[in-house]
Amino acid sequence: MTFAARPLRLSTADAGFDAALAQRLHWSAEVNAQVEDTVTTVLAEVQRRGDAAVLEFTARWDHLEATSVAGLELTQAELKAAFDGLPAAQRAALEAAAARVRTYHEAQKKASGESWSYRDDDGTLLGQKVTPLDRVGIYVPGGKAAYPSSVLMNALPAHVAGVGEIIMVVPTPRGEKNALVLAAAHLAGVTRAFTVGGAQAVAALAYGTQTIPAVDKITGPGRDYVAAAKRRVFGLVGIDMIAGPSEILVLADGSTPPDWVAMDLFSQAEHDELAQSILLCPDAGYIAQVQAAIDRLLPEMPRAEIIAASLNGRGALIQTRSMEEACEISNRIAPEHLEVASADPHRWEPLLKHAGAIFLGAFTSESLGDYCAGPNHVLPTSTTARFSSPLGVYDFQKRSSIIEVSEAGADKLGRIAFELACGEGLQAHARAAEMRLKR
CATH class of the missing domain: 3.40.50.1980 (Nitrogenase molybdenum iron protein domain)
Incomplete structure (x- = not known):
């Protein structure tokens, strides 16, 4: 059986772009x-x-x-x-x-x-x-x-x-x-x-x-x-987190072989039908090359049916006015995986604020991060990279504040605490601080 994948084609120059993007990004975390x-x-x-x-x-x-x-x-x-x-x-x-x-x-x-x-x-x-x-x-x-x-x-x-x-x-x-x-x-x-x-x-x-x-x-x-x-x-x-479907966003300047980018989009789409794969690129001709690569490579994939369903249902190929605008849209999406498929990825990395993991350069496929690069592959999804981080050592630790006040410190801090506690009407707090003041 042959499956066709036609990710939604969008342009930031279109009047209804914002609404169309929001609709494509929508995924409800509600359980039935x-x-x-x-x-x-x-x-x-x-x-x-x-x-x-x-x-x-x-x-x-x-x-x-x-x-x-x-x-x-x-x-x-x-x-x-x-x-x-x-x-x-x-x-x-x-x-x-x-x-x-x-x-x-x-x-x-x-x-x-x-x-x-x-x-x-x-x-x-x-x-x-x-x-x-x-x-x-x-x-x-x-x-x-x-x-x-x-x-x-x-x-x-x-x-x-x-x-x-x-x-x-x-x-x-x-x-x-x-x-x-x-x-x-x-x-x-x-x-x-x-x-x-x-x-x-x-x-x-x-x-x-x-x-x-x-x-x-x-x-x-x-x-x-x-x-x-x-x-x-x-x-x-x-x-750790409530994870949604897997996501990849590829930020491309047209310098990476289109077959590589198509396969990187497949790498997330093959997870399941709700996974999301998005390409942002200012070059319309390059986007067409990526679509051609998708058409050519999809029949070779064992999970072609799932990939096609994912790309057709939630995928997008988006033409931007510039790479700068592509970075801005990427920040709005806050993807789980962000590939910067560029000849000069370090030019764009400072503009990227929100992503679970950022993969710099044409040779850095997301799949390497999944298995063996080193950083954790448990990443925030569904725009939560705006405020969440990858799983890490810090998730398996807790922090306790340590306070040891000296006699001189008790006099200095006690006067501050006394005034604030009185202002809050908490007299026991105030008295506890006052008792340690120097007479």
Whole structure:
């Protein structure tokens, strides 16, 4: 069967451009009533019945029968055996990717994840104490595809941060385990792993069961039921983000081979029908070349049907008046992945404010970031890059303020605090400060 992909063609010179762009960008994060009802039931049952509910829902939806949740746990020996059993090329690739991801996050910890302090002239000590979380849960998708890269991207920054226990949950429908996922868990230092998925896995991590320990934070991507469950348990535990469909925006000046750009657009479109791929370029002729490359390359793709549905439903090829305007529109979109396919990417990078990750230059395909470049591939979607950041070491740490006031400091600060506390009508605050003043 042949599939055609015709992303929406837009021009910023068109009178209705803003409305057309807004319509193309629209994606509702709202979950439907059936999902909400199911998740409500699952959370309540796991909280009430623990292991028994986890077993029931795992049998119902993953068709995986077990007599106990302990029977769903993957042993460290099983994880290591999966790693040892990989073909040499796969094992080497996994090790190389893990080393790069670890090195990047170690640098990140050094730059932004260390405690610090200083003393005032009066001897008062002020600072910040950075400590790792005690226990985190990482959710690894395991339905339509297996994602060993997600194991690395979630577990390694937690490990670098110093998290004491990393609990992994991964669905294994009908008991089908992916050796690469298990090997990645071994390599990334996962403490315990369970073949449980869906809302019941999120519930088990949030509330704890007789076998699965409760965690402090849950990270990792998932579809509707997982996202809804994470949203509901937030507050009891921390979460990383509620991720929407995958996105790529390519900012092109016409210097990159059009086949490369077409394939980069495919790289996100193949995730699912709701993924979004957008090209911004001031050169109409180059946009036409990219469309021709799409037409030529699409029949070769195993996931051509999904790519075509994604590009037809949410894709766009946009002609801008200039590269400067393209940068402005990119900031408005705030994409998850932003490729600057330019002969001089550093000319445009200072103009780009909002993106989950920025890939500079023709040779920097987004797919390298997904697997092995080093920075985290868990990124904000749906314009949330305006205020959110990639998953990192800092997501697995917390910060406590450190205050040690000297005698001289208590006299100076106490007079300030006394006046402000009186102004707020909080007399005990004022008196507590006043008692430490020098007479």
